[in-house]
Amino acid sequence: MDTAERLIESTRALLWERGYTGTSPKAIQQRAGAGQGSMYHHFTGKPDLALAAIRRTAREMRAKAEELFSAPGTAVERVTAYLHRERDVLKGCPIGRLTQDPEIMADAELRAPVGETLDWLRERLAKLLAEGRGRGELSAALDPARTAATIVATLQGGYVLARAAGSVEPFDQAIAGVLGLLAAHAGPR
Amino acid sequence: MDTAERLIESTRALLWERGYTGTSPKAIQQRAGAGQGSMYHHFTGKPDLALAAIRRTAREMRAKAEELFSAPGTAVERVTAYLHRERDVLKGCPIGRLTQDPEIMADAELRAPVGETLDWLRERLAKLLAEGRGRGELSAALDPARTAATIVATLQGGYVLARAAGSVEPFDQAIAGVLGLLAAHAGPR
DNA sequence: GTCTATACATGGATAGAC
DNA sequence: GTCTATCCATGTATAGAC
Numbered sequence: 001m002d003t004a005e006r007l008i009e010s011t012r013a014l015l016w017e018r019g020y021t022g023t024s025p026k027a028i029q030q031r032a033g034a035g036q037g038s039m040y041h042h043f044t045g046k047p048d049l050a051l052a053a054i055r056r057t058a059r060e061m062r063a064k065a066e067e068l069f070s071a072p073g074t075a076v077e078r079v080t081a082y083l084h085r086e087r088d089v090l091k092g093c094p095i096g097r098l099t100q101d102p103e104i105m106a107d108a109e110l111r112a113p114v115g116e117t118l119d120w121l122r123e124r125l126a127k128l129l130a131e132g133r134g135r136g137e138l139s140a141a142l143d144p145a146r147t148a149a150t151i152v153a154t155l156q157g158g159y160v161l162a163r164a165a166g167s168v169e170p171f172d173q174a175i176a177g178v179l180g181l182l183a184a185h186a187g188p189r
Numbered sequence: 190m191d192t193a194e195r196l197i198e199s200t201r202a203l204l205w206e207r208g209y210t211g212t213s214p215k216a217i218q219q220r221a222g223a224g225q226g227s228m229y230h231h232f233t234g235k236p237d238l239a240l241a242a243i244r245r246t247a248r249e250m251r252a253k254a255e256e257l258f259s260a261p262g263t264a265v266e267r268v269t270a271y272l273h274r275e276r277d278v279l280k281g282c283p284i285g286r287l288t289q290d291p292e293i294m295a296d297a298e299l300r301a302p303v304g305e306t307l308d309w310l311r312e313r314l315a316k317l318l319a320e321g322r323g324r325g326e327l328s329a330a331l332d333p334a335r336t337a338a339t340i341v342a343t344l345q346g347g348y349v350l351a352r353a354a355g356s357v358e359p360f361d362q363a364i365a366g367v368l369g370l371l372a373a374h375a376g377p378r
Numbered sequence: 379g380t381c382t383a384t385a386c387a388t389g390g391a392t393a394g395a396c
Numbered sequence: 397g398t399c400t401a402t403c404c405a406t407g408t409a410t411a412g413a414c
Contacts, residue, residue, distance in 0.1 A: 018210075019289060019291065022210045034380085035380060037381055038380050040409070092289070096349045099281075100289040102207040102208065102211045103211070111355075115355065118353040146362045146365045147370065149347075150363045150366030153343045153350055154343055154346055154367075157285075157343055160342070160349075170342075174338040176335045178370070180330075181336065184370070185373055225399080225400085226399055226400080227399085231397085
């Protein structure tokens with residue numbers, strides 16, 4: 001892995017652990033094993049490096065989700081697989097956490113990939129639910145867009161509850177709860 | 190309002206807008222119209238002031254929620270009233286956002302009120318749902334603790350989605366979605 | 379490409395005068 | 397109680413040598 005690469009990976013890790021405001025160029029360099037001059041040779045500054053890191057994380061998140069959404073099975077099975085996939089729950093969502101960072105929100109360029117990723121996630125899930133409903137797997141009364149927003153919110157909020165509690169338990173409960181509610185919507189009508 | 194009071198209120202506002210890591214003593218002082226010496230006379234430092242601010246915000250949040258939870262009406266009506274109460278959605282939850290702050294999470298004293306508040310909220314909601322189920326307002330198949338976690342997570346995650354999108358729409362959708370799912374659980378059995 | 383030196387602002391706090 | 401002066405570390409970046 002060359003230096004530029006190590007700098008991006010270092011930034012990704014720190015943005016996840018400490019956010020943008022809480023991450024200094026020096027910390028990035030030390031974690032990457034790169035010097036001051038090296039970082040400013042490859043990137044114009046902290047925002048430039050953060051942009052590269054955020055874009056990569058967003059792309060990865062989307063790819064991993066799409067893999068599960070396009071797998072075989074019913075809509076509910078695929079949503080369940082997505083919600084149950086392995087996650088570093090106590091670290092939270094590397095994209096969602098950025099919405100709490102004042103400097104990310106103040107910079108349109110840094111903010112864009114965050115908004116686009118979560119928008120895409122809701123839309124993709126809504127499409128999946130609509131298909132399931134069309135095949136009679138889900139009640140006709142179920143609203144795909146609203147339910148998709150609820151599912152993504154349950155995930156993002158589950159991370160918040162887990163971090164607050166210092167335990168994965170509330171996350172697991174929230175996921176089990178939303179799947180329980182969804183189960184009552186099985187079958188058409 | 191005396192100086193100590195203004196400092197606490199200033200800190201509350203800044204913690205909400207920028208988090209702990211993103212808030213400097215100087216910013217607190219300027220917003221409070223207080224000098225350097227004044228702040229360090231009333232508080233031992235930034236963590237001391239933040240603790241006072243967080244405790245007050247936590248107490249307020251709890252009181253406002255309890256008011257709606259103990260109002261007249263069915264369990265679903267009270268949950269609905271709570272979810273629909275007026276909120277500054279794009280600012281997010283002043284307590285939940287602190288879970289993303291590395292310095293808050295690293296300090297047990299600052300972290301405690303955050304964890305306690307969200308724990309209380311889940312437990313209180315679970316109790317409300319259990320009562321509703323006991324009175325036959327909700328299906329016997331509904332799990333109160335899990336569903337409570339889902340409801341709180343939907344709120345916390347709804348804020349994340351709204352901030353990411355720069356719009357309240359996904360928040361409103363997530364709330365409508367979870368209430369729609371809950372509606373299917375009306376009646377006993 | 380990488381290193382060291384340098385720069386200047388801000389963060390966070392203490393000291394002592396009033 | 398509040399003000400000003402002072403302090404040292406860190407944040408963020410530039411300059412120029414190698």
